[in-house]
Amino acid sequence: MTSVALLAFSGAQSIDVAGPMDVFAEANRFLLPESHYKLEVLGIEHGPLRCSNGVTILADRHFSEAHDAYDLLLVAGGPELVHQEFDQDVYVWLRHAAARAQRFGSICSGAFILARAGLLDGKTATIHWNYAHALASVCPTAQIKTDRLYVQDGRLYTSAGVTAGIDLALYMLTQERGNEVALNVAKRHVVFMRRAGGLSQFTxxxxxxxxxxxxxxxxxxxxxxxxxxxxxxxxxxxxxxxxxxxxxxxxxxxxxxxxxxxxxxxxxxxxxxxxxxxxxxxxxxxxxxxxxxxxxxxxxxxxxxxxxxxxxxxxxxxxxx
Structure with missing residues (x-):
């Protein structure tokens, strides 16, 4: 089993949560049980989390209760994260959780949470081009690529806006399970396994x-x-x-x-x-x-x-x- 956790919060963009998780959940249709992805949503707050579009999700547990060494730990984005900050215990937990994880990363503006936890220092990352300057001001030592749908820097994975989280998840799926599984998932979701133009946000x-x-x-x-x-x-x-x-x-x-x-x-x-x-x-x-x-x-x-x-x-x- 491959464990995947996604950190969410009130105000998160729902597709940042559902998009990547749906990719891994769909992949389970094509994998043997022992190779399945085990998915979990962690909440920054207790109780129901109301996303930015009004959809309410219920996390599996509060982040403070999660001490697992995840294979993949992702952080959702949200439209208010440019200015929105959380209690320091969130960032402390995230630093420790990322250190234990095989891979970690963010969907779009979730990169602000990583940056405030010190996890982008000296790293190469991406985010939606509209947030790039703000992210650079939060983390001046990071190299922000504004022309990529997603970027891998060692164990760190970051993606650009909204549906680029799906592109990132398909990329990770290709790395772990191969092209055939990723292509089948892309077909089921009626999305491109690899968009025309490759990794670019240029359009x-x-x-x-x-x-x-x-x-x-x-x-x-x-x-x-x-x-x-x-x-x-x-x-x-x-x-x-x-x-x-x-x-x-x-x-x-x-x-x-x-x-x-x-x-x-x-x-x-x-x-x-x-x-x-x-x-x-x-x-x-x-x-x-x-x-x-x-x-x-x-x-x-x-x-x-x-x-x-x-x-x-x-x-x-x-x-x-």
């Missing part, structure tokens, strides 16, 4: 954050339609009919990302799509996506994804029909 950056008639949204659309064009910040400022300084300030405020980062994300997205779905030579992909030079594209992939375009294609290209 979230490309969504408009403003009204359709906003100059920022219009510039974003222009970028997506003209990847091979001049997309320097100065050129985009001219399209928005703003001064360079004002455009940079307004774009960053409304899009939560700089113009240059948005452009690179858009070009990365186009390149990834071609790498995943075509056999187009790398030079042509670099040209079509606006990188122009294969070496420039390679450097962007190494910097943002930690892999080369060729390695990315080998790992993520869809099989031929």
């Amino acid at each position: 979230g950056y490309l969504a408009p954050y403003t009204q359709e008639d906003s100059p920022v949204t219009q510039v974003q659309q222009y970028v997506l339609d003209n990847l091979k064009g001049d997309l320097s910040t100065g050129a985009l400022a001219s399209i928005a009919k703003m001064s360079l300084r004002n455009f940079t300030r307004v774009f960053t405020r409304e899009a939560k990302i700089s113009p240059a980062e948005f452009v690179e994300n858009a070009r990365m997205g186009a390149a990834r799509t071609m790498l995943e779905n075509t056999r187009t030579p790398l030079k042509k992909i670099a040209d079509a996506s606006g990188f122009n030079d294969p070496d420039r594209m390679r450097k962007a992939f190494q910097r943002r994804l930690g892999t080369s375009p060729l390695q990315y294609r080998q790992k993520f290209r869809a099989p031929s029909p």
